[in-house]
Amino acid sequence: MKNSDIDRLVRVLARLPGLGPRSARRAVLALLSQRETLMLPLAEALRQAAEAVVTCQQCGNFDLQDPCSLCQDPHRDKSRICVVEDVGDLWALERSGAYRGLYHVLHGTLSALEGRGPESLKIDSLKERAEKAETQEIILALNATVDGQTTAHYIRDRLADCTVDVTLLAQGVPMGGELEYLDGGTLSTALAARRKL
C-alpha cells in the first residue's frame, strides 16, 4: 500500500458517495485485475462525460446540450415547472413516467445548519420563469425533510406575487407501505389528508 498511484486512486474513489476506504480498496483491486475491460473504459467514460455533459442554463439539468433535451422537447407541457432539489430527483421523476412538464433543479436546499442561504440556490431564475405568461403551475417536489420543507415554504413566499399556482406533492402512505412500520408523522399526515372513497 506504499504504492503512490494505487493509494491515490483509493483515496479519490473513497470520496464517492457510498464508497469508504475499504470498498474503495476492493474496487481498485477489481479495476487492476480487469484493466482492459473495466479500468480503461471507466477512465474514458469519465473523461468523455466530464467534457460532454453541461448544465442546462434554463433548468439546471445535466445534458449534452444547453438548453437540455427536456427543455427543448416540443412534446413537453411548458405550462408546468417541477422544482426538485437535484438531478437525481429529476431522474427519479422521469423514471416514474408520471410527469411530462418542465423542471427546475435547485442544486441544493436551504440549510441553516450548513449555512446555505437563498442566494446559493437558483431561486431568482425560478422566479423569472414563473413570471413568464406560459407558466401556470409550479410543483414543489422537494424532499419531505426539514430542509426540503423549509425550502418549499421559502419558495412559496417568494412566488406569492406571481399569478402561478404553487402546488406541493401529496404526503401520505407510500405504495406498498405497511402501517405497522410507518412513522407517526407519516400516519398523522395521511390521516389528516384522508379522502372519500
Place this chain on the structure above:
Amino acid sequence: MKNSDIDRLVRVLARLPGLGPRSARRAVLALLSQRETLMLPLAEALRQAAEAVVTCQQCGNFDLQDPCSLCQDPHRDKSRICVVEDVGDLWALERSGAYRGLYHVLHGTLSALEGRGPESLKIDSLKERAEKAETQEIILALNATVDGQTTAHYIRDRLADCTVDVTLLAQGVPMGGELEYLDGGTLSTALAARRKL
C-alpha cells in the same frame, strides 16, 4: 437518463464491486457536480494507475516495478513465503504489520463450481519458488472458506516432495469475538485447538 454519456458512465461504474445501479447513479451525480475536484482527478488517477501499475512476475503483487518493492526489499525475510488468494489479502496482512516475509498471490482459488482448476492459479511458479534453497516455510494464508481450504490442501499435496515446511493460519475465536455470535464451526475448531494457559 436518455443522455448516452451519463448512462454509459453509470453502467461502467455499476460494475465495480459494492456499487449497484442506484449507488452508481448517486456517484455519477456527485462526480458531475464536482467536475474539477473529483471527476477529472479520478479519470487521471485511473489512467495513471492503469499505465504505471504492473503485476510482479515473481509474487503476483501489484506495484510500480517488477519485481515489486516487497520482493526487492532487502529487509524482508526471504526464507518465508506467504500464499494469499488475492492482492487485497496481501494488503490486509501488510496493514497488520505482523509479517515480514515474502508473498505469493494466487489470483484466485480452485473452484469446482466456477470451473477454476489448478492451471488457472500460479501454483507451478509457487513450486519453483518452494524448491529454492533459501525457502524454508510456505505459509498458506487462504480464506477459511470451502474453496480456500480446498486450495490449501491441493497446494500442500503439490509441495509434498519439497523440503519446506508448509503451515496454515491458526483458526479460532477472532479478536473481540463474542462466543454468543460465533458460528458452530468456529467454536468447534477453537475448542479442538485449545491450548494450556
